[in-house]
Amino acid sequence: MPRKPPTHCSQCKVELTEANSYRRRESSSFRSRCRSCWAQDRRRRHDADETRRRAELNADSEICEICGAIETVTRSGRVRRPSIDHCHRTGVVRGVLCSRCNAGLGMFDDDPARLRVAAAYLERHAATPSSSPADLSMS
Numbered sequence: 001m002p003r004k005p006p007t008h009c010s011q012c013k014v015e016l017t018e019a020n021s022y023r024r025r026e027s028s029s030f031r032s033r034c035r036s037c038w039a040q041d042r043r044r045r046h047d048a049d050e051t052r053r054r055a056e057l058n059a060d061s062e063i064c065e066i067c068g069a070i071e072t073v074t075r076s077g078r079v080r081r082p083s084i085d086h087c088h089r090t091g092v093v094r095g096v097l098c099s100r101c102n103a104g105l106g107m108f109d110d111d112p113a114r115l116r117v118a119a120a121y122l123e124r125h126a127a128t129p130s131s132s133p134a135d136l137s138m139s
Contacts, residue, residue: 009034011041064098073099 016030083102
């Protein structure tokens with residue numbers, strides 16, 4: 001006998017609607033939890049992963065291993081904690097990074113070859129010390 005699709009959140013028991021829940025892919029039924037409970041559980045799992053990674057790394061340092069700066073990015077008026085960088089494929093913790101460096105690695109899919117090509121590009125197109133922005137725009 002097929003299971004009856006959920007009509008109420010399995011955690012908080014609120015009625016599931018289009019506004020407060022997600023639909024299953026390729027189905028007209030709702031997932032078993034409302035958006036609020038789903039987000040709360042996701043945050044809890046992420047915090048547990050973050051705590052485990054910090055312990056694994058013994059991460060007391062607040063200094064980015066790439067740029068050497070301390071975190072300056074704010075969220076909700078508070079300076080964020082430095083990111084614990086890890087390989088998304090293997091889960092292996094690599095080090096402590098500031099948000100900007102962590103995002104930069106992510107933009108290049110953590111691919112060293114792409115990062116080397118990008119660095120070479122920047123070096124090829126670096127402005128010479130004697131040229132000013134006005135000189136460059138007149139070329």
